[in-house]
Amino acid sequence: MENDLLVRMHNITKKFPGVLANDRVNFELRAGEIHALVGENGAGKTTLMNILYGIYQPDDGEIYIRGRRTVIKSPKEAIKLGIGMVHQHFTLISTLTVAENIILGEPSTRLIAPIKDVENRIRRISESYGLKVNPKARVWELSVGERQKVEIIKTLYRGAEILILDEPTSVLTPMEIVELFRVLRRMVNEEKGVVFITHKLDEVLAIGDRATVLRRGRVVGTVDVSKTCREELAEMMIGRKVVANQYDKKSIVGSTILEIENLCVNDDKGLEAVKNVSLQISKGEILGIAGVAGNGQRELAEAVAGLRRVKHGRIVLDGEEITNIGVKKVIEKGVAYIPEDRISMGIVSDLNIAENIILRKYRYKPYSNNLFLNFKFINSFSAELIDKFNIVTSSINTPVKLLSGGNIQKLILARELSGNPKLIVAVNPTAGLDIGATDYVRRKLIEMRNNGKAILLVSEDLEEVISLSDRIVVMYGGRITGILRPEDVSIEKIGLLMTGGGSEN
Amino acid sequence: MIGDVESLLNAALRVSTPLLFATLGEIYTEKSGVINLGLEGIMAMGALTAFSTTLLTGNIILGVIAATITGGAMGFIHAFMSIALRANQIVSGLAITMLGLGISELIGRIHYTGVPLPLRLQVIPIPYLSNIPVVGPLLFNHDPLTYLSLVLALTMWFILFKTKAGIIIRAVGENPFAADAIGINVYIVRYLCTVVGGMLTGLGGAYLSVVYRPAFQPGMTAGLGWIAVALTIFALWSPLRAIFGAALFGGLRALEFRLQPLGIPPNIVATLPYLFTIIVLTIGTRGMMRRIVEAPSSLGVPYVRGEK
Amino acid sequence: MRIKLEKRENITRTLSITVTLFSVLVAMIFIGLIFQVIGVNPVLAYIMIFHGSLGSIYGLSETIVKTIPILLCSTGLAIAFRAAMFNIGAEGQLLMGAIASTYIALYVIPNSQSIIIIPLMFIMGFAAGALWALIPAILKTKLSVNEVITTLMMNYIAEQLTMYLTTGPWRGVELWGFPYTENIPIQAYLPCISGTRIHYPTLIIGLCAAALIHVFISRSKIGYEIRVVGGSREAARYAGISYVRVALITMTISGGLAGVAGVGEVAGIHHRLSPFKISSGYGYTAIIAAWLGKLNPIVTLVASFFIGTLLVGGDILQVKLNLPYATVNIFNGVILLFIIGGELLLRYRVRVVM
Numbered sequence A: 001m002e003n004d005l006l007v008r009m010h011n012i013t014k015k016f017p018g019v020l021a022n023d024r025v026n027f028e029l030r031a032g033e034i035h036a037l038v039g040e041n042g043a044g045k046t047t048l049m050n051i052l053y054g055i056y057q058p059d060d061g062e063i064y065i066r067g068r069r070t071v072i073k074s075p076k077e078a079i080k081l082g083i084g085m086v087h088q089h090f091t092l093i094s095t096l097t098v099a100e101n102i103i104l105g106e107p108s109t110r111l112i113a114p115i116k117d118v119e120n121r122i123r124r125i126s127e128s129y130g131l132k133v134n135p136k137a138r139v140w141e142l143s144v145g146e147r148q149k150v151e152i153i154k155t156l157y158r159g160a161e162i163l164i165l166d167e168p169t170s171v172l173t174p175m176e177i178v179e180l181f182r183v184l185r186r187m188v189n190e191e192k193g194v195v196f197i198t199h200k201l202d203e204v205l206a207i208g209d210r211a212t213v214l215r216r217g218r219v220v221g222t223v224d225v226s227k228t229c230r231e232e233l234a235e236m237m238i239g240r241k242v243v244a245n246q247y248d249k250k251s252i253v254g255s256t257i258l259e260i261e262n263l264c265v266n267d268d269k270g271l272e273a274v275k276n277v278s279l280q281i282s283k284g285e286i287l288g289i290a291g292v293a294g295n296g297q298r299e300l301a302e303a304v305a306g307l308r309r310v311k312h313g314r315i316v317l318d319g320e321e322i323t324n325i326g327v328k329k330v331i332e333k334g335v336a337y338i339p340e341d342r343i344s345m346g347i348v349s350d351l352n353i354a355e356n357i358i359l360r361k362y363r364y365k366p367y368s369n370n371l372f373l374n375f376k377f378i379n380s381f382s383a384e385l386i387d388k389f390n391i392v393t394s395s396i397n398t399p400v401k402l403l404s405g406g407n408i409q410k411l412i413l414a415r416e417l418s419g420n421p422k423l424i425v426a427v428n429p430t431a432g433l434d435i436g437a438t439d440y441v442r443r444k445l446i447e448m449r450n451n452g453k454a455i456l457l458v459s460e461d462l463e464e465v466i467s468l469s470d471r472i473v474v475m476y477g478g479r480i481t482g483i484l485r486p487e488d489v490s491i492e493k494i495g496l497l498m499t500g501g502g503s504e505n
Numbered sequence B: 001m002i003g004d005v006e007s008l009l010n011a012a013l014r015v016s017t018p019l020l021f022a023t024l025g026e027i028y029t030e031k032s033g034v035i036n037l038g039l040e041g042i043m044a045m046g047a048l049t050a051f052s053t054t055l056l057t058g059n060i061i062l063g064v065i066a067a068t069i070t071g072g073a074m075g076f077i078h079a080f081m082s083i084a085l086r087a088n089q090i091v092s093g094l095a096i097t098m099l100g101l102g103i104s105e106l107i108g109r110i111h112y113t114g115v116p117l118p119l120r121l122q123v124i125p126i127p128y129l130s131n132i133p134v135v136g137p138l139l140f141n142h143d144p145l146t147y148l149s150l151v152l153a154l155t156m157w158f159i160l161f162k163t164k165a166g167i168i169i170r171a172v173g174e175n176p177f178a179a180d181a182i183g184i185n186v187y188i189v190r191y192l193c194t195v196v197g198g199m200l201t202g203l204g205g206a207y208l209s210v211v212y213r214p215a216f217q218p219g220m221t222a223g224l225g226w227i228a229v230a231l232t233i234f235a236l237w238s239p240l241r242a243i244f245g246a247a248l249f250g251g252l253r254a255l256e257f258r259l260q261p262l263g264i265p266p267n268i269v270a271t272l273p274y275l276f277t278i279i280v281l282t283i284g285t286r287g288m289m290r291r292i293v294e295a296p297s298s299l300g301v302p303y304v305r306g307e308k
Numbered sequence C: 001m002r003i004k005l006e007k008r009e010n011i012t013r014t015l016s017i018t019v020t021l022f023s024v025l026v027a028m029i030f031i032g033l034i035f036q037v038i039g040v041n042p043v044l045a046y047i048m049i050f051h052g053s054l055g056s057i058y059g060l061s062e063t064i065v066k067t068i069p070i071l072l073c074s075t076g077l078a079i080a081f082r083a084a085m086f087n088i089g090a091e092g093q094l095l096m097g098a099i100a101s102t103y104i105a106l107y108v109i110p111n112s113q114s115i116i117i118i119p120l121m122f123i124m125g126f127a128a129g130a131l132w133a134l135i136p137a138i139l140k141t142k143l144s145v146n147e148v149i150t151t152l153m154m155n156y157i158a159e160q161l162t163m164y165l166t167t168g169p170w171r172g173v174e175l176w177g178f179p180y181t182e183n184i185p186i187q188a189y190l191p192c193i194s195g196t197r198i199h200y201p202t203l204i205i206g207l208c209a210a211a212l213i214h215v216f217i218s219r220s221k222i223g224y225e226i227r228v229v230g231g232s233r234e235a236a237r238y239a240g241i242s243y244v245r246v247a248l249i250t251m252t253i254s255g256g257l258a259g260v261a262g263v264g265e266v267a268g269i270h271h272r273l274s275p276f277k278i279s280s281g282y283g284y285t286a287i288i289a290a291w292l293g294k295l296n297p298i299v300t301l302v303a304s305f306f307i308g309t310l311l312v313g314g315d316i317l318q319v320k321l322n323l324p325y326a327t328v329n330i331f332n333g334v335i336l337l338f339i340i341g342g343e344l345l346l347r348y349r350v351r352v353v354m
Helices: A045-052 A075-080 A098-103 A115-129 A144-157 A174-189 A201-207 A230-238 A297-304 A327-332 A342-346 A353-357 A375-388 A405-417 A435-450 A462-468 A491-498 B002-031 B039-057 B060-084 B089-112 B135-139 B144-162 B164-174 B176-182 B186-212 B224-234 B239-258 B266-285 B287-293 C013-037 C042-054 C057-082 C090-108 C114-143 C147-167 C200-219 C221-231 C233-238 C243-270 C282-292 C297-321 C327-347
Strands: A005-016 A019-030 A034-038 A060-065 A068-070 A083-086 A162-166 A193-198 A210-215 A218-224 A256-266 A272-282 A286-290 A310-317 A335-338 A423-427 A454-458 A471-476 A479-484 C002-007 C348-353
Touching: A005 A045, A005 A193, A019 A034, A019 A045, A019 A060, A019 A193, A019 A210, A019 A218, A034 A045, A034 A174, A034 A201, A034 A230, A045 A162, A045 A193, A075 A083, A083 A144, A098 A115, A098 A144, A098 B164, A115 A144, A115 A174, A144 A162, A144 A174, A174 A193, A174 A201, A193 A201, A201 A230, A210 A230, A218 A230, A230 A491, A256 A297, A256 A454, A272 A297, A272 A310, A272 A454, A272 A479, A286 A297, A286 A435, A286 A462, A286 A491, A297 A310, A297 A423, A297 A454, A335 A405, A342 A405, A342 C233, A353 A375, A353 A405, A375 A405, A405 A435, A423 A435, A435 A454, A435 A462, A454 A462, A462 A491, A471 A491, A479 A491, B002 B039, B002 B060, B002 B144, B002 B164, B002 B186, B002 B224, B002 B239, B039 B060, B039 B089, B039 B186, B039 B224, B060 B089, B060 B186, B060 C327, B089 C282, B089 C327, B144 B164, B144 B186, B144 B239, B164 B176, B164 B186, B176 B186, B186 B224, B224 B239, B224 B266, B224 C147, B239 B266, B266 C114, B266 C147, C013 C042, C013 C327, C042 C057, C042 C297, C057 C090, C057 C200, C057 C221, C057 C243, C057 C282, C057 C297, C090 C114, C090 C147, C090 C243, C090 C282, C114 C147, C114 C200, C114 C243, C200 C221, C200 C243, C200 C297, C221 C233, C221 C243, C233 C243, C243 C282, C282 C297, C282 C327, C297 C327, C327 C348
Parallel strands: A034 A193, A034 A210, A083 A162, A162 A193, A286 A454, A286 A471, A335 A423, A423 A454
Antiparallel strands: A005 A019, A005 A060, A060 A068, A210 A218, A256 A272, A256 A310, A471 A479, C002 C348
16 A cells, blocks of 8 residues: 555645645555644645645646556546546535536537436446435536535546545535545545645544645645644644734723624525524723634624624624624714725725725715815825825825725725724734735724724634734634633644534633 | 418518528537527628529529528628637627628629529429328428428527537537537537528528529518527527517518508518517526526627636 | 826815716717818817707707606716716616506506506516515625626516517507517607607606705715715724625615616507607616716706707717717717726826936
């Protein structure tokens, strides 16, 4: 078995503008093993597998498939080599049937081919691996778990021997996860190889044979799962970087200004994303929400900002109930929101800087009087903010789509922070920004905190959460799994809380 | 009475043929994600080309082929504007309609008004079948183009829903990003479908000037192109349903004047196709129904790889 | 060798104007070629068009007459398109305004004074057009029904309605085989500038509308909301702007202005309702004017005037060169194609890569 190397990736390096996604990564996959690829968001796991699947080309390094050095220029070539990938976002056409989706793009089927044969072959595959799915069903009728089965069958239909799964369990119920593991075991018993990308450590322990941990684009180590434990994996994943208090925080924590009681909020698909969450934030405090994306943090933030309906529970700001009163009133009550999606929500790209600065406040004095906007005030105010927030631009009339990401974020900050808000909700405020802009944003948030504002910070960047927050709340699966002080944070503990283990409340 | 009904049905079927051609074409175009509002203009140009070519060469088949080619060329212009130039598809289609109507009327008025076509496409009754009482004369006593339209409808339905080519077309219209990710060339599929759509519409126009009323008159398309756009939606983008839809809409058209003695104004009847379309579109767009309706999700949106 | 398209970062106003003018110029040359092909001297044709439409007082006045309905419709369209509501229904909304004003003049208060009839016609005309636009608007906002198709369908329904009324219940005199209603009473005639057919009340409404809407879009709160909604519905939601409110307001104004255009054509020009004469496609032509005017009311005003000259030119070509009026459609179609083709140059930089 030792010599049965299906895949060997050697010294793989991949750079994107501003970030080194893979830094001299070595990775191997043996026949008959389930190899877990572990790491936080942005660690480089998906990039590495995208390289294996031919979506990206490595800047450096080699790939060996079954001992032979190969260059994989496209997914089509990868498929020919027997590599199949199930992405996080399914590439299924929902109005077509299962069978139609599977033969789509399948080179061997002729252009005018009858569907009956395809359906039969699908049935054979699904029976031999336990992937029950009706070939005639239309994809929109299927549950997420069933859709994933279709994606897997798609790869098997094309003769995949090497199967890559990108965070497959993030969309599955516990029952479906058990089923998936059963299927994977059957596959590797036939000497196939499976790469299982995940950040969930208990799954690694449950199903993995070996695990490779990536952190910031580098391999931390490859271990035998039977010989390791959760704590060791967590430590490898998150690292021992000391995150001391780098910022000058005055110790003024005042009275409670935001109370969230038993909040239940649904996501876009109608499933419960926030499950019975209760929190308080005080004046002059930064409450950081840590956790891997997709565990309800975004929905929580949107609910507080008035952008998402609350199913059950209450949100009380400064003594007043603001549950479900609508975005306009929430803005009036003094809640600022720095959205995760800068470009499509935070700004209107065709309008200029001045027009974007007034986006949330245009209807109030002195931005406008009665029917008309007060451009005199707007222009001078914008010029002031550009100065105060160091936004690099030639004039207030520049269309914002020309600004850099950092400057756009500064504009959003300038807009949201200048209105003397009581509460600031920020979601991933430094995502995609360079070091200078990132530092600026963080200092601004600290400044607001020191001025007595309350901040609800949601961030996937654990270092950011730890260094900025006064208290840290960890969310997993829509619930709070722990509330810690940054001084009390040990990497192992927070890693566990983030990945579903050791819940304490 | 029977004779009346028979003649009504015959009339309905004859009006529905050009409608069916154009609708089949637009179904493929829209299924691939492109909306072509130039049908009225393309049909007019098809009518003109068929008429003039037939007159010039004395051969009806050549005329029909010429119309098909012209339609394809105009479809290509729209495809080019919409796909390569990423222009607004609504506006591009409208421009083509204006262009087609303008050119056909310009040339038609100067050269062909009042000129009768010496040839005519003969009705070809199918032996034995056309003798079946009631159904016989109705279905099997028509000209070749009408037969062609029905055969095409069945074939195009089969291709679209039972073959890989059809799956590719539908995938491109529904989710071009996924299709591209799978390796399908979205652009080529859309070009092909739009050109085919134009060809069929040109063919429909040929029918008008060569069979239906062998003469060329400016304005003879009389909104059929627009009705085809409506019919595409009314038929919920299925070639089979298009047959019934075309017959229905054609029937409504034929009915317009026949109901007059009953006191129902023809104009009110004439609004029915358009009213029907709005109603069907409304019902079809509502949430759950949308899935069943199969409106291509990317309709009208230019596909740009890598652009969000 | 390949052609690469790079998204252009900055579109200056100068560039925008240059590309538009260039597109129009190329279009005119192309049309000249078409003229050549059918045996008409293009230079002669163009001279006739511009001399006829701009070279005399009469010509100029006729150009203004044609400009009025286009101006009203295109101004309304500019505001609707700005909010990303693609109203293709100006034609039908215009007809509804015509119907409403005919109804008022012939059957509701035919014996009243001008001072009552005329304002009432305009108000009801606006209301009729607005209502006609609101139906597709509500279908769009509440049920997400595509407004392009619905507004288009409403055009045909309006057309049939007009034909029904003029050949049925409102049937009047028949002239040269065409159905018409009775003439509206003299009190309902819109006053014209003496010696011309320019019905100035409608013109004034149009000019005021263009000016007001220009001011409102760029300076008012609601104008701002319209621009945000048209730019990004997500951002509008984030800003607490009601998409429904914006959509309904813009469609109301758009339909209403088209309705006013219809009133003008009935009460100012033809003085009776007729399906064939009232609108020779003004509603569709206005789309071109609005697009040419880049959805800016003031530029659209200029574009409307330009289109007006072409329409009058079409009349002249018909009279002097025996070309059918449909030639105007060719102008419209070609110009539009070249404009939207030219937009590519505006949005992208074209690079040839070796």
